[in-house]
Amino acid sequence: MIYRSVLTLFIAIMLSGTILAFGQTGNIHLSWTGKNKPDVSHTMAVTWNAIGSKSMICYGEDSLDLKLSKSPIAIEVFNGSSKSYNYKARLTGLTPGRTYYYKCGTEDAKWTPIYSFKTAPVAGSEQEYIIGVWGDTQNNAGNLAFEQTERIVKQMAHYPLNLSIHMGDIVENGSVEKSWYEFLKIAQPITAIAPFMPALGNHDVNNKTKEKEFQKPFPIFYDSFNLPGDHLNYSYDYGNIHFVAVNSGFAQGAAKEGKTLMQKESADYKWLDRDLASARKNRNITWIILYAHYPIYSFGVSHIPEWQSNISPLLDQYHVDLCLTGHRHVYERHKAMRNGIADRQEDQMVYDHPNGTVYITNGSSGGSLQGLGGDNMPSMVYTAKEKVYTYAIMTVQGNKIIYDVYNSKNAKIDSFSLVK
Numbered sequence: 432m433i434y435r436s437v438l439t440l441f442i443a444i445m446l447s448g449t450i451l452a453f454g455q456t457g458n459i460h461l462s463w464t465g466k467n468k469p470d471v472s473h474t475m476a477v478t479w480n481a482i483g484s485k486s487m488i489c490y491g492e493d494s495l496d497l498k499l500s501k502s503p504i505a506i507e508v509f510n511g512s513s514k515s516y517n518y519k520a521r522l523t524g525l526t527p528g529r530t531y532y533y534k535c536g537t538e539d540a541k542w543t544p545i546y547s548f549k550t551a552p553v554a555g556s557e558q559e560y561i562i563g564v565w566g567d568t569q570n571n572a573g574n575l576a577f578e579q580t581e582r583i584v585k586q587m588a589h590y591p592l593n594l595s596i597h598m599g600d601i602v603e604n605g606s607v608e609k610s611w612y613e614f615l616k617i618a619q620p621i622t623a624i625a626p627f628m629p630a631l632g633n634h635d636v637n638n639k640t641k642e643k644e645f646q647k648p649f650p651i652f653y654d655s656f657n658l659p660g661d662h663l664n665y666s667y668d669y670g671n672i673h674f675v676a677v678n679s680g681f682a683q684g685a686a687k688e689g690k691t692l693m694q695k696e697s698a699d700y701k702w703l704d705r706d707l708a709s710a711r712k713n714r715n716i717t718w719i720i721l722y723a724h725y726p727i728y729s730f731g732v733s734h735i736p737e738w739q740s741n742i743s744p745l746l747d748q749y750h751v752d753l754c755l756t757g758h759r760h761v762y763e764r765h766k767a768m769r770n771g772i773a774d775r776q777e778d779q780m781v782y783d784h785p786n787g788t789v790y791i792t793n794g795s796s797g798g799s800l801q802g803l804g805g806d807n808m809p810s811m812v813y814t815a816k817e818k819v820y821t822y823a824i825m826t827v828q829g830n831k832i833i834y835d836v837y838n839s840k841n842a843k844i845d846s847f848s849l850v851k
């Protein structure tokens with residue numbers, strides 16, 4: 432654990448501020464992929480960007496003896512504006528709970544530094560897992576070159592993350608290829624060593640309500656990421672946790688057109704219903720954590736009211752423990768909710784066997800800060816009293832979750848535990 436922390440910090444220092452250095456290879460990030468639910472214990476997807484069409488990957492358990500991947504490792508995608516190629520490799524046959532080392536590079540031996548990652552333990556294992564939670568890293572005012580996001584990445588790099596989940600609005604305008612590459616460059620200190628599993632936000636997708644591709648990502652997203660299923664609504668198990676990422680599209684525009692996603696009886700809704708039912712029946716799973724961009728409950732107008740009447744009942748029915756979101760650039764945390772009613776809560780810092788789902792809006796990890804949250808809402812437990820960029824470190828220990836929220840100066844602004 433200590434070794435991983437030191438290695439993480441070393442990599443963060445080595446790579447901060449570089450773009451396509453080390454033999455013109457960069458923007459490396461890990462993920463899990465697969466047609467259905469990915470096998471997180473035996474596989475790892477590595478995606479990177481390189482100048483040149485002959486990049487490759489070597490990996491192994493011994494950092495001094497890395498072997499060239501024999502599998503068909505790369506899908507080459509020429510990106511017209513960036514004059515580079517994206518590579519996607521899926522390493523298979525890995526051993527659960529092991530540390531692997533890898534490097535990417537070109538035939539002329541210009542290799543990246545060696546990175547490491549750890550495969551997930553066997554399904555159902557109850558160990559300590561550390562998950563980075565961030566979102567709304569979009570490069571708008573105050574974060575035009577991801578300056579705020581870079582600060583947060585440097586802070587998160589101090590933790591031995593098992594994975595990080597992103598609440599969407601990765602970039603300000605999803606049609607701008609350059610922004611995706613700049614984000615991936617900034618994020619690399621944590622995404623090259625722990626899988627990065629984002630849900631997309633309204634800024635990441637097509638917002639033109641009349642277009643066929645409304646609420647869908649641009650080609651650059653599919654070219655640059657390697658996620659499970661349809662890349663938008665997907666799930667995976669890690670240890671004793673079931674994660675579900677849900678695409679909320681551009682809810683504000685969609686509501687006016689009757690195009691809100693996840694409407695009852697839609698294909699996506701049925702998928703979510705089946706997925707949550709199966710997870711709750713799975714004896715290996717203690718926790719179900721759903722994450723999406725738009726909140727279902729939040730102060731103000733930024734949530735999706737329609738989801739309170741269609742998705743929330745699913746969360747109630749299958750006892751989803753946490754619903755993590757972004758969109759509103761204010762951090763706020765609610766009492767556990769069931770049937771639209773807030774649970775009684777004695778201690779504001781402890782959810783002890785709560786009757787309901789805990790809803791959290793995770794603020795912003797870079798996007799311009801919005802006004803302060805309001806606390807005159809029956810379900811509100813905590814909202815930040817000043818404008819702050821935030822990220823969270825979620826530690827899962829068997830039947831306990833500790834959720835610590837930090838600002839970009841690494842001061843803890845909120846902390847709670849959830850026990851079941």
Ligand SMILES: [Fe+2]
Nearest residue numbers: 567600758798
């Ligand atoms: Fe946002």
